[in-house]
Amino acid sequence: QVQLVQSGPEVKRPGASVKVSCKTSGYSFTNYAMAWLRQAPGQGPEWLGWLSTNGDSNFYAREVEGRVSMTADTSTNTAFLDLRGLRSDDTATYYCARVWGGYQFDFWGQGTLVTVSS
Amino acid sequence: QSVLTQPPSASGSLGQSVTISCTGTSSDVGASKHVSWYQQHPDKAPTLLMYDVSTRPSGVPDRFSGSKSGNTASLTVSGLQPEDEGFYFCSSHAGSYTFLFGGGTTLTVL
Numbered sequence: 001q002v003q004l005v006q007s008g009p010e011v012k013r014p015g016a017s018v019k020v021s022c023k024t025s026g027y028s029f030t031n032y033a034m035a036w037l038r039q040a041p042g043q044g045p046e047w048l049g050w051l052s053t054n055g056d057s058n059f060y061a062r063e064v065e066g067r068v069s070m071t072a073d074t075s076t077n078t079a080f081l082d083l084r085g086l087r088s089d090d091t092a093t094y095y096c097a098r099v100w101g102g103y104q105f106d107f108w109g110q111g112t113l114v115t116v117s118s
Numbered sequence: 119q120s121v122l123t124q125p126p127s128a129s130g131s132l133g134q135s136v137t138i139s140c141t142g143t144s145s146d147v148g149a150s151k152h153v154s155w156y157q158q159h160p161d162k163a164p165t166l167l168m169y170d171v172s173t174r175p176s177g178v179p180d181r182f183s184g185s186k187s188g189n190t191a192s193l194t195v196s197g198l199q200p201e202d203e204g205f206y207f208c209s210s211h212a213g214s215y216t217f218l219f220g221g222g223t224t225l226t227v228l
Contacts, residue, residue: 035217037219042222043221043222044122044124044207044208044219044220044221044222045164045207045209045219046219047216047217047218047219049215050215059214059215059216061216095163095164097164100166101169102152103152103154103169103170103211103217104152104154104166104169104170104209105154105156105164105166105209106166106175108163108164108165109163110163111163
């Protein structure tokens with residue numbers, strides 16, 4: 001069955017960087033793009049961007065462009081999110097989600113809580 | 119931060135129906151065939167409930183239905199069950215690989 005398993009919680013200081021991983025199984029990794037989103041408590045998600053897992057394109061939200069990188073390791077079927085220059089308002093649960101049909105997200109990781117605090 | 123507007127809460131009695139709205143603009147919800155809905159239980163990852171406005175993925179009960187009129191999409195849950203309690207949010211494609219989300223609605227089954 002399809003599974004997306006993310007790395008564990010992180011606590012970072014303002015200005016630091018964080019790297020979140022999303023290890024997939026149960027499907028052909030390069031046949032689906034991978035999206036990254038984040039969600040603050042009690043709110044809807046925020047779109048961060050998506051990664052073409054066959055390596056030919058990335059699309060980042062304007063809100064994080066310049067601070068974010070999304071990459072994939074096809075040898076381990078794992079996607080990665082790097083976020084730099086962390087600020088307190090980056091505190092959220094970060095999710096990877098498989099893009100299905102180009103416009104919706106059919107399988108999600110369990111989420112990774114990133115806390116930015118001095 | 120949420121661009122699509124949803125009511126923060128909704129409720130209905132067991133067996134009754136409830137409708138949750140998701141309002142955007144003519145540039146997103148109004149223009150898009152690709153509006154989807156997600157259900158999320160506490161401390162769990164979201165699950166896809168509806169896509170392309172009114173299409174249910176395999177395994178989603180037909181008690182869930184979707185529609186759209188103008189700039190507002192709606193999710194209706196009929197025959198409310200206790201397991202329907204949770205957090206619901208909408209999403210709309212907004213062009214150029216961009217997606218917008220609603221702020222979410224907490225559904226309570228009375």
